[in-house]
Amino acid sequence: MIRALIIDDEPKNIRILKSLLEQFCPQVEIYGEAESADAAIKLIEEESPDLVFLDIEMPYGNAFDMLDKLIPVDFEIIFITAFDEYTLKAFKYSALDYLLKPVNIDELKEAVDKAEKRLEHKNTNQQLHNLLYNLKKGNAQMQKIALPYKDTLVFIPVSNIIRCEASSGYCHIFTNDGQRFLGTKTIKEYEEILPADLFYRIHNSHLINLNCVRKYLKGRGGFIEMDDGAVIEVATRRKDEFLARFGYK
Numbered sequence: 728m729i730r731a732l733i734i735d736d737e738p739k740n741i742r743i744l745k746s747l748l749e750q751f752c753p754q755v756e757i758y759g760e761a762e763s764a765d766a767a768i769k770l771i772e773e774e775s776p777d778l779v780f781l782d783i784e785m786p787y788g789n790a791f792d793m794l795d796k797l798i799p800v801d802f803e804i805i806f807i808t809a810f811d812e813y814t815l816k817a818f819k820y821s822a823l824d825y826l827l828k829p830v831n832i833d834e835l836k837e838a839v840d841k842a843e844k845r846l847e848h849k850n851t852n853q854q855l856h857n858l859l860y861n862l863k864k865g866n867a868q869m870q871k872i873a874l875p876y877k878d879t880l881v882f883i884p885v886s887n888i889i890r891c892e893a894s895s896g897y898c899h900i901f902t903n904d905g906q907r908f909l910g911t912k913t914i915k916e917y918e919e920i921l922p923a924d925l926f927y928r929i930h931n932s933h934l935i936n937l938n939c940v941r942k943y944l945k946g947r948g949g950f951i952e953m954d955d956g957a958v959i960e961v962a963t964r965r966k967d968e969f970l971a972r973f974g975y976k
Contacts, residue, residue, distance in 0.1 A: 728754060728755070728756045729754055729755045729756065729777045729778050729839070729842070729843060729846070730756060730758050730774065730775075730776045730777045730778070731748070731755045731756065731757050731758065731776055731777065731778040731779065731780065732757070732758060732759050732760065732761070732767075732770055732771065732774060732776045732778075732779045732780070733745065733757060733759075733760045733761075733779075733780045734760070734761050734762075734767040734770075734779060734780065734781045734782060734785070734790070735760070735762065735780075735782040735785075735807065736762045736763065736782065736784075736785045736786055737762075737782075738762065740782065740807075740828075741760050741762075743829075743830070744780060744807075744830060745757055745760075747830060747832060747835055748835075748839075751832055751835065751836055752835065752836060752839045754839070754843065755778065755839060758774050758776060759773075759774055762785075763785060763786055764785050764786075764790075764792065764793040767781075767785075767793060768793060768796060768797065771797065771802070775801075775802075776802045777802055777803060777846055778802060778803045778804075778805065778839075778842050778846075779802055779803070779804050779805070780805050780807060781804055781805070781806050781807065782806075782807045782808070783806055783807070783808045784808075784809070790806065791859060791862060794855060794859065795859065798855065798856070798859075800855060803842040803845055803846055804823065804824075804855070805824045805825070805826060805838050805839070805842060806818065806823065806824070806825040806826070807825070807826050807828060807830065808825055808826070808827065808828065809827070809828050818858065823854050823855070823858050824838045824841060824842065826838060854873060854880065870884055870885060870886075871883060871884055871885065872885055872888075872920075872921070874900060874908040874910060875908065875909065875910070875911055876908060881908075883902060885921060885922065885925070886925070886936070886938070887902045887903050887904065888900055888901070888902055888903075888921070888926075888936055889901045889902060889903055889935070889936050889939045889953055889954055889955050889957075890933060890934065890935045890936060890939065890953055890955070890957065890959070891910070891914055891917050891921075891926075891933070891934040891935075892914075892932060892933055892934075893913070893914040893931070893932040893933070894909075896913060897909055897910060897911060897912075897913070898910040898912060898913060898914045898917055900917075901955055901957070903939070903954065903955070905955075914928075914931075914932065914933075914934055917934055918934050921934070925937060925938065927969060927972060928965070929951065929959060929961050929962065929965060929969060930959060930960055930961065930962045930965070931962065933959050933960075935951070935953065935959065937972055937973075939953050939954040939955075940952075940953060940954075940973075941953060941954055943961075943970070944958075947963055948960060948961040948962055948963035948965070948966050949961045949966055
């Protein structure tokens, strides 16, 4: 069984989530609830949970203020939030799970299943540090992204990524130290979360770091050479916009 706590300032939300967990996630057993950050800290220290369902917005602060006081943590976290594009982008960078209100049953089941698997590897501290770091930096300055490597996650500076290449629903990510990671997201998802001022989708299968373009070879669409030596075709319809990013029209 997964020992879990629910932290939410709305009793109604707690009741709804408890009911959904009882019906659809029988592996989760709720050991307590709290409606404020102070009560949550005390409850977490008393119960030593495996998993915490954590509402982001709480009275007199938010979940991140609370987590700053608890780090290092030894439990999994599933955040619950209303939609906020910047916050969700920070979660995606950090590979931490979140649920949007109102909670969707299928998404809840998937998040619990993933948390159950992650409990075996104990990556939460690294992921949480990365999330808090990115949130403090601000949207325009997000610096690190979580990438899977063997049985772990590694956190690399976004600026170290040279290019991303689509591969059967996944994405190969090449970095400036010669490493290659197999990302679990599609190239479209990486395009959405990587900073648009730094990365450009040059072709359906290729997302590049504009700072890592070495040269452009003229042609109908043309080709570019990257810092790692890769030569990539430029989609004809993207040629003008790509060259405009470098002040060439």
